Amino acid sequence: MDFKTFLNQSIVYLDGGMGTLLQARGLKPGEHPEEWNLSRPEVICDIHKQYFDAGSNLVCTNTFGANTLKFTHERLECIIRAAVENAKNARAASRGEQEKFIALDLGPTGKLLKPLGDLDFEDAVSIFAATVRLGTKYGVDAIVIETMNDSYETKAALLAAKENSTLPVLVTNAYDADQKLMTGATPEAMAALLEAMGADAIGANCSLGPKQLAPIARRLLKCASVPVILKPNSGLPREQDGTTVFDVSPDRFASELKELVMEGLRVVGGCCGTTPEHIRALNMATKALSPLPITKKDITVVSSYSHAVTFSSPVLIGERINPTGKKRFKQALLDNDMDYILSQALEQQDKRVHILDVNVGLPGINEADMLTRSVCQIQAVCDLPLQIDTSDPTAMESALRRYNGKCMINSVNGKRESMDAVFPLVKKYGGVVVALTLDEHGIPDTAEGRVNIARRILAEAEKYGIDKRDIVFDTLAMTVSADANAALVTLEALRRIRCELNCHTSLGISNVSFGLPCRDAVNSTFFALALANGLSSAIMNPFSTEMMRTYYCFNALSGLDANCEQYISVSGELGTVSQAVPPLNNTNINNESISDDLQNAIIKGLKDKASRHTLMMLEHTPALDIVNNHIIPALNTVGKGFEERTVYLPQLLMSAEAAKHAFEQIKGHLSKSGVSSDGATVVLATVYGDIHDIGKNIVKLLLENYGFKVVDLGKNVPCDDIVDAVIAHNAPIVGLSALMTTTVPAMEQAIRLLKEKAPWCRTVVGGAVLTEDYAQKIGADKYARDAMETVRYAQKITEKIKNG
């Protein structure tokens, strides 16, 4: 019998602890346990055999940390060959009569992935791939990915397993006592991600005892449609006389797990502190039980690196990250202004949308690159699941690959070409895909026509093994001003897909009102009608109070908001009808007092006030006058205070942020009139190897305030990228930051390369380890003690250039 068949029919017994047993046999701290496959094969083989003798069906090779980060490729091959051989010898020697299989064991790399660490996602995939290929080559029956405490690394390992073998893959994560992974994912989020990518069984291991892990197993049993695994420690580790002890006896271990097997747990074993005795007791206690069948859970779910969003009540998808019809957004894309995109993400999150649509397609930019970077950067600051919105399959794949979680995909449609391109990606990377009810013949005029396309899309998806719960139909909201029946057809198709096909639905709401006045009123009414006809999710503008009113009212009226709690809690925000920026009450103030107010708002660091005053002033004051006569004087006051130490750094920054909000209004105004600012360009980067960016971000904020165009290359930037950017932008100044002594050499190298390839460019450096002397030693033109000093220096240089 192959392992996959066995897994689907039986209760599967795994093995127990390895590391703790090796320590008992003399493994020292710092020694690689994997080396024992070669140096002490008899010990490894004996432990495996004891587990087979105790009734284990699947024994894991001693390869937890066997990867190319720790070993050369040649050494790795020797280790894995020996490890598989040891397990096979143990299997042959064991008298156990049960089915006996061998799994390649994959543990974490020991590195944290970008953006919080320094290991690139693709490098992580390659590291796992090397181990997977060797394990497969030497003949294991399955792959076990275990003890992963980061969802992103888990995804890398699973992707590597899927891309390099056809073996069944079992995945278990290490959860903390708060029932989340170290990097934040809940069991539901992990179940969404892992199932979508085709894991054959999922679960939890390590960190806690069976009692503490039980709630996690129960949560997984509720949402998983694949077998659930539990491999607890034998209790919580505790120190006793300088060694770690685990307290749960084999019998207690077995009886606590037995309860869970009776509730549906299908794969059981042990982790740290467990012994062959624990597995024997577990086997004895549960072998008479018949395995509970695996039931398919009919839930549509997407996830981020922290949580899952289930389509059980209407789901709001924020539409603002999209350049269509937005000059300011287009400008941000052309300028590579990632901060603007991030602020759009965070502002929508503040409005409590559940998912963010991400569309960054614009002629003249590399969409695959921009979309992937946007997805990664949004995920660095915002924990909402994303909807990857593109019609370019290359961009779609690139973003899907890097996405941390199970995302929404926008979109596929009934055209052969679209389905052929998109469905393989959905199958491989997982995701809930929005399917538009149109095909080669266009958008049908009738509901019947759209439902028929939906049926064909479902049939095609089934060929790929994509379940209908992972398809959400968009019946296409058309402009009602062009066709009086447009909305009715959309709604009818929606209702029928919900009732007849039992599928979830989505609509881009705003399309319906094109060309009409008071669009918010039309949109929100259409939204209400669509919800009543079974709309599951809407791509919408969360800044529209009318749309949000409709959403909260619908939930309250449809039994989705117990005691109207949610409605009441947001009612304050829903009270006034929306406007882009709320007006000030005092409309009679003259320009003089407003300008004082603007200066005051900036000095006090009040963002909203600064933004509102600027908007009002723009009605009758030239933008440049506002900048030169009001914003800059305010910044100078604060900057001077900082230099004289009467203003603290956080206060300086609050003012700078308020000024940034004022500038944002001015930029919006200028992009409408087609004018753009023309300050000198400064390239900023935290040098290669360094991942600290607070200092660099502070310098950036202040430079922008003073009119400089900042090209922010981010952190951990290779020297070549810095040089390329300086040349591409013909930048007169580059600012480099390093926090650690270990990364200053990278700074020195960048400066050397700049002097050679971009000799016109001045280098200003800063960061905790740098001093005036140190800066001189590595050849920098200027050491700046703080951000204000950088600004002053940049001003001096640009002044010099201007004066020839």
Place this chain on the structure above:
Amino acid sequence: MSTVIFHALPIPELDVSEALRYAGCKEDGQMLALAHSCYDMLKKSVAPKVSYLTSPLLVKGCTCSFLDQSLQSHRLAEHLGKSKSILLMALTLGIGADRLLARFSVEPSRAVMLQAVATAMLEQVCDSFMEQYQAQHGVTLTSRFSPGYGDLPIDTQTLIFKLLDPKRIGLCLTDSLIMTPSKSVTAFAGINQGEHTPHCTNKCDGCTLSCQFRR
């Protein structure tokens, strides 16, 4: 035999004067409020943990030997000189603090204060872990000594990570020897027999460098 022990630690109360000191601020209403609000955010995101082990220690000249390893450092040898055993520890606030810092990368005023409050919190976590260890074992610990102090090279981190395998508590080391999560500490402390008597010392006494944060 020595084994690595790892477990969670409690989240300390806000030490507002330390936090403001790190942020370079005096006690001012606005800054106090910012510090408190940053603490409230951190409290929900951090998960302090420790990984540690103990070992007999032999100090000869400038060589400190423990666990089949030896380190050459005059300052470390001087620091541990009288101790017969050593406590090697790695502590972290967890990735939550870094996530918050990343979240507020577009709002540096808050990032600066979060950074300061988290640094103060990490220091407290280390102090209270050591106090607890002393009380539990009836011993006295020397102050912490970390890679990069005095003549102990920063690449000692590689050795510490090999011995403690702190991936278990989510702690990793980058190729350039930066710890991730960033709010983490690794250190050695000498273990001396005899009840610990709490006494106030200036943590900066042992350091000869001049720095803006010196007490």
